[in-house]
Amino acid sequence: MSETRIVSVRTALGLMSGTSMDGIDVALVRSDGRVIVERGPSHLFPYEAAFRRRLESGLSMAQALTGRDERPGGLAELEVELTDRHAAAVDSFCRQFAISASEIDVIGFHGQTVLHRPKNALTVQLGDGARLSTATGIATIADMRANDMIHGGQGAPLVPAYHAALAGLIGAGDETVAFVNIGGIANVTFVQPGEPPVAFDCGPGNALIDQWMQEQAGIAFDQNGTIASEGRVVERVLNAYLDDPFFRKDGPKSLDRNDFSLALMDGVELHDGAATLARLTATGILEAAKLADILPARWIVAGGGARNAAIMHELRQASGGVQVESAEQCGLSGDMMEAEAWAFLAVRSLQSLPLTWPTTTGVSRPVTGGVLHRPKGD
Numbered sequence: 001m002s003e004t005r006i007v008s009v010r011t012a013l014g015l016m017s018g019t020s021m022d023g024i025d026v027a028l029v030r031s032d033g034r035v036i037v038e039r040g041p042s043h044l045f046p047y048e049a050a051f052r053r054r055l056e057s058g059l060s061m062a063q064a065l066t067g068r069d070e071r072p073g074g075l076a077e078l079e080v081e082l083t084d085r086h087a088a089a090v091d092s093f094c095r096q097f098a099i100s101a102s103e104i105d106v107i108g109f110h111g112q113t114v115l116h117r118p119k120n121a122l123t124v125q126l127g128d129g130a131r132l133s134t135a136t137g138i139a140t141i142a143d144m145r146a147n148d149m150i151h152g153g154q155g156a157p158l159v160p161a162y163h164a165a166l167a168g169l170i171g172a173g174d175e176t177v178a179f180v181n182i183g184g185i186a187n188v189t190f191v192q193p194g195e196p197p198v199a200f201d202c203g204p205g206n207a208l209i210d211q212w213m214q215e216q217a218g219i220a221f222d223q224n225g226t227i228a229s230e231g232r233v234v235e236r237v238l239n240a241y242l243d244d245p246f247f248r249k250d251g252p253k254s255l256d257r258n259d260f261s262l263a264l265m266d267g268v269e270l271h272d273g274a275a276t277l278a279r280l281t282a283t284g285i286l287e288a289a290k291l292a293d294i295l296p297a298r299w300i301v302a303g304g305g306a307r308n309a310a311i312m313h314e315l316r317q318a319s320g321g322v323q324v325e326s327a328e329q330c331g332l333s334g335d336m337m338e339a340e341a342w343a344f345l346a347v348r349s350l351q352s353l354p355l356t357w358p359t360t361t362g363v364s365r366p367v368t369g370g371v372l373h374r375p376k377g378d
């Protein structure tokens with residue numbers, strides 16, 4: 001009798017509170033952990049300015065942490081509030097899309113990164129998986145970065161496993177596709193046929209631009225890159241940023257939100273500063289292909305930075321004729337890709353499939369990850 005492998009398709013909800021700290025992205029994905037069966041609805045639940053400021057102060061408090069589970073000062077309280085906001089987002093999402101919690105097999109819960117020090121094998125995400133599971137009544141996988149670090153990995157990026165599956169979904173075939181995420185930090189994944197993904201963080205994304213806009217103009221971000229489009233790149237400042245050894249280092253490598261600052265921007269005018277930082281982001285992305293020595297057939301750009309026309313213009317100018325598309329142009333969601341990824345990773349975690357590879361985080365061997373929490377009383 002021939003053995004039939006039964007692969008179960010799970011319905012998963014991914015929850016992402018990214019480094020830009022703009023809110024909670026929620027996305028539903030159906031998958032067997034290898035193939036994306038369906039990309040379901042998704043929604044952003046934005047943080048109001050006051051909570052965003054509390055998260056920013058959480059980042060400052062976290063500077064002193066030496067262990068992943070330490071929660072001194074206001075961090076414990078902040079973690080409870082953050083978790084409860086995620087539970088409320090799940091509840092609103094289910095109501096909005098008429099989904100019953102019982103239809104969701106698993107939640108992939110990222111939490112909020114408050115500290116990332118790969119050199120010290122330390123990455124800290126606020127978010128209480130047990131509390132979220134009990135509040136929602138849904139099995140929850142949290143702490144997906146931890147096992148990677150235990151096995152010598154950077155703990156980031158984790159989204160490449162999903163990029164690889166997306167390449168299958170869009171029918172990339174024999175082509176090498178580069179997926180770019182321009183979030184608070186930018187990261188790139190090269191998906192080559194028949195190979196594990198090659199990925200790393202490649203430089204600042206929107207976080208630095210947002211800080212610049214806030215500091216210089218009192219506004220949260222450079223909408224559509226309009227300010228940058230009216231400025232001129234200050235080569236002296238650009239080169240000073242690019243002098244950072246990070247840009248010459250081969251991957252795997254990952255960044256903390258605070259690894260780059262505005263310290264080099266002294267004396268720069270608002271528009272020129274925005275233009276310079278947009279060029280910096282684009283340069284970091286394109287340099288990644290040189291560092292990896294991979295020539296992609298196309299670049300697919302996701303994350304909030306894909307809406308910054310100045311960054312997209314810079315990428316297209318300097319890509320050497322290689323097509324640069326937004327995720328939407330490929331029928332994907334640029335805003336929700338990471339939340340979808342966390343749903344997909346949760347299914348992989350349930351099946352003990354690898355979340356990371358030596359080529360994505362530098363982990364010693366492909367490893368799974370995540371900690372499963374079941375609702376109390378189940």
Ligand SMILES: Nc1ncnc2c1ncn2[C@@H]1O[C@H](COP(=O)(O)OP(=O)(O)OP(=O)(O)O)[C@@H](O)[C@H]1O
Nearest residue numbers: 018019020183184185206221223224303304307308
């Ligand atoms: N219309 C727009 N024009 C320009 N920039 C935009 C626009 N919409 C969003 N952004 C930028 O995108 C950011 C949010 O990006 P995104 O949600 O991808 O980041 P994140 O997921 O928090 O970060 P990360 O991927 O690093 O965890 C905003 O802070 C803003 O800078």
Ligand SMILES: CC(=O)N[C@H]1[C@@H]2OC[C@@H](O2)[C@@H](O)[C@@H]1O[C@H](C)C(=O)O
Nearest residue numbers: 019113116156157158159183185338
């Ligand atoms: C430690 C951490 O939260 N890193 C984030 C951050 O934001 C972008 C980049 O830096 C990436 O490495 C990672 O997030 C994505 C979702 C990832 O792990 O793939």
